[in-house]
Amino acid sequence: MRTAIPRSCCSPAISPPSAPPAPTTPCCAAPAPTAWRHCDASPLLSLAIRGVAYDAVAKERFHIDGRKALRRLAAALDVAPDAFDIHSLPGEVSMAGEIVLRTSDLHLELTIGRLREGRELLYRRAGVTRDPAGPPNHYAAMRELIDPERLARRIRRDLELTAPVALPALMTA
Template sequence: MTYDVAFRHQQALDPSALTTITTALHAIQAAITDCRNAGKDVETDSAVILLTRHLAAISADRADDAMLRQHCMTEIAELRRFPALRTLAYRGVAYDEAAKRAFHAEGRTAMRRLAEALCLDEGGYDIRSNKAGPAVSGEITLHGEEVWVQLSLSALGPDNEIIYRRVRGRSDHLGDRNRRASVRDLLAPDSFAARIRTELALTPPVAEPARLFA
């Protein structure tokens, strides 16, 4: 036995109340749900098709494709220049799985950039991500032969998201005393790496040998 309602067909015949992308999209989603409940094919349902065309009509006058594509590329460039990690750290990610996933993805990227700024050898460090439970942020940890750096949202609040210390190998999980920094420091990896090298008295990176030209 199937279950169907007439409401989506009525909306499709008179969509005048659907004046925004949000309301039109909601109507489409509701229509798709009705189709599935009734065992109807969503791809050929007349109401779904008409509602989808109405959504296209609503968005048709927003801007032309070239301008929209340019805006998308601009947004991508801005997000790469100013990653969401700082915002996520300040607003928190507890009980928000999507935000927590983004926090850990960007945290791992930031740790890789810090490892490069510290001139750590490839394979000479680990980056671990522990998401832990839904009520906490979890941690992203960079662990090298001499340095340990961890990003997490602790109870100490803003500007205390980073803990770093000197260690003696990757099996050393205690190390020397902890020092703290802000997530803003992590987003400036070159200056933060210089600070870490100085404060922890790390072994200077080996300079690359000069190339000889014939």
């Protein structure tokens, strides 16, 4: 049974004509990091719950928002913008397709649908391994993309990737 699609936190409240106008500040006008994370992930969560099969507009929206979410995750993983490729594979009309982000040592794949419910993000190491079966797959739920920093820490831990070294701040006079 499907659950109701959550209303976006930034959608304006509908008020009767006699009521005073609603405030123009959205409900998530919090500090910048919280505001963009919550608002940008909301459409992806809605699409994951609703599904996009046989809906071309929703499928296009999933691919646009999914690419943005993977770019934010790549930034949280401290991958340089020129060090990764993102490919959108739309698939057939009955499927959502997938969005794939690849670096020299990382493979991320985002898709939605009944078969991947709760496991929409697949991630694994890329490159040459000694195991003929390849590196093992790891999964994360779509809701974990809301906090890309936290998901990046989990990916680093699961795949045993080295965390970026923080450079000391330069002081100027």
